[in-house]
Amino acid sequence: MSETQDPPPRSLTTPEKLIAAASQLFRVRGYAGTGIAEILKAAGVPKGSLYHHFPGGKEDLALACADVGGKVMLRMLDRAMADAETLEEALDVFAAGMERAFARHGDWRGCPVTSTLIDGGGPPKFAERARSIFADWEAAFADHYARLGASDPAALARASLTVVQGAWAQARAHDDAARMRDVAPILKALARNEMGRPKAPRIRSLP
Amino acid sequence: MSETQDPPPRSLTTPEKLIAAASQLFRVRGYAGTGIAEILKAAGVPKGSLYHHFPGGKEDLALACADVGGKVMLRMLDRAMADAETLEEALDVFAAGMERAFARHGDWRGCPVTSTLIDGGGPPKFAERARSIFADWEAAFADHYARLGASDPAALARASLTVVQGAWAQARAHDDAARMRDVAPILKALARNEMGRPKAPRIRSLP
Numbered sequence: 001m002s003e004t005q006d007p008p009p010r011s012l013t014t015p016e017k018l019i020a021a022a023s024q025l026f027r028v029r030g031y032a033g034t035g036i037a038e039i040l041k042a043a044g045v046p047k048g049s050l051y052h053h054f055p056g057g058k059e060d061l062a063l064a065c066a067d068v069g070g071k072v073m074l075r076m077l078d079r080a081m082a083d084a085e086t087l088e089e090a091l092d093v094f095a096a097g098m099e100r101a102f103a104r105h106g107d108w109r110g111c112p113v114t115s116t117l118i119d120g121g122g123p124p125k126f127a128e129r130a131r132s133i134f135a136d137w138e139a140a141f142a143d144h145y146a147r148l149g150a151s152d153p154a155a156l157a158r159a160s161l162t163v164v165q166g167a168w169a170q171a172r173a174h175d176d177a178a179r180m181r182d183v184a185p186i187l188k189a190l191a192r193n194e195m196g197r198p199k200a201p202r203i204r205s206l207p
Numbered sequence: 208m209s210e211t212q213d214p215p216p217r218s219l220t221t222p223e224k225l226i227a228a229a230s231q232l233f234r235v236r237g238y239a240g241t242g243i244a245e246i247l248k249a250a251g252v253p254k255g256s257l258y259h260h261f262p263g264g265k266e267d268l269a270l271a272c273a274d275v276g277g278k279v280m281l282r283m284l285d286r287a288m289a290d291a292e293t294l295e296e297a298l299d300v301f302a303a304g305m306e307r308a309f310a311r312h313g314d315w316r317g318c319p320v321t322s323t324l325i326d327g328g329g330p331p332k333f334a335e336r337a338r339s340i341f342a343d344w345e346a347a348f349a350d351h352y353a354r355l356g357a358s359d360p361a362a363l364a365r366a367s368l369t370v371v372q373g374a375w376a377q378a379r380a381h382d383d384a385a386r387m388r389d390v391a392p393i394l395k396a397l398a399r400n401e402m403g404r405p406k407a408p409r410i411r412s413l414p
Binding site for chain 2: 193
């Protein structure tokens with residue numbers, strides 16, 4: 001699930017097999033469109049093991065898949081931004097990482113959180129979990145932005161989620177990973193100028 | 208399907224009934240997750256009528272639904288921006304319109320184009336049609352931006368699709384129509400400063 005520094009392959013545990021198989025199915029076919037039988041078949045795991053590890057069955061498994069997807073994103077974000085010396089550099093490296101992630105996973109994948117927890121017609125607690133995962137991403141963006149000198153890290157972090165999700169949607173529609181690169185110029189423009197100045201007088205007309 | 212200036216209610220034609228029922232189902236349950244029987248039941252239309260008006264059945268109907276959704280968006284965009292005297296005003300009115308559209312439709316709705324043509328696991332021609340609809344939106348944004356003096360209308364139009372789709376995704380996740388308002392400050396910031404100056408020297412560090 002990591003980006004480029006994976007340890008050598010090892011055997012997956014049963015929960016890992018279930019999460020890997022279910023994550024792909026949920027992202028391609030949606031939560032409601034994925035049956036337990038399909039998940040078990042794809043994972044090569046007997047039904048009893050599913051309920052042993054995930055007593056709530058498909059619901060618990062979906063939450064676990066979204067959690068893993070959320071952590072993969074956090075790890076990628078931290079790797080991209082931790083060593084950056086400027087906000088511009090951080091955004092360039094992050095956007096390039098998002099482009100590679102999209103290209104590697106293929107255009108068939110929705111956002112691991114949205115496709116599993118929001119689109120799928122799951123129970124209300126799914127939306128709560130999605131919001132919690134998004135809040136974690138937003139906090140991580142904000143921490144990096146603050147360190148890198150953004151004038152309003154919170155506003156830029158909130159905008160980052162919007163821009164990343166929109167770019168992912170456009171990359172899927174156009175089957176073009178390069179669309180993920182749009183994240184960098186958009187967020188740089190916001191960082192440079194506007195997001196940090198919410199109390200500035202509003203411009204009433206363009207020159 | 209229009210915003211505020213609907214003519215008095217009249218009886219829907221059979222194709223309109225089918226499109227209205229199917230649009231809602233596709234957006235809530237996805238293309239793959241919606242059966243023809245459900246559509247016919249929701250529309251109150253016999254099966255023969257579906258194939259009379261949409262010879263390709265569910266596929267043709269999905270394309271028609273996305274086309275209608277695309278036209279609704281175009282109409283809203285034109286209404287919001289046609290009378291604006293500044294780009295800021297156009298973006299404010301447009302974002303307010305998007306907020307109302309989200310609030311009226313409820314948080315259960317995905318983008319009419321993405322949820323039907325991209326997420327649903329439909330045939331490859333679905334993605335082509337989605338790109339064509341998005342291209343129409345982008346062209347409409349660009350026309351308005353050019354009239355309103357944007358320095359790079361095409362770049363701002365492309366960013367607009369990304370930002371609108373991302374804001375819609377966040378509004379759904381947070382069940383909060385007000386998230387659609389984020390579209391305005393983000394696009395204003397881009398319009399004011401950056402999107403129009405792609406050839407400006409890159410800023411290497413923040414102040």
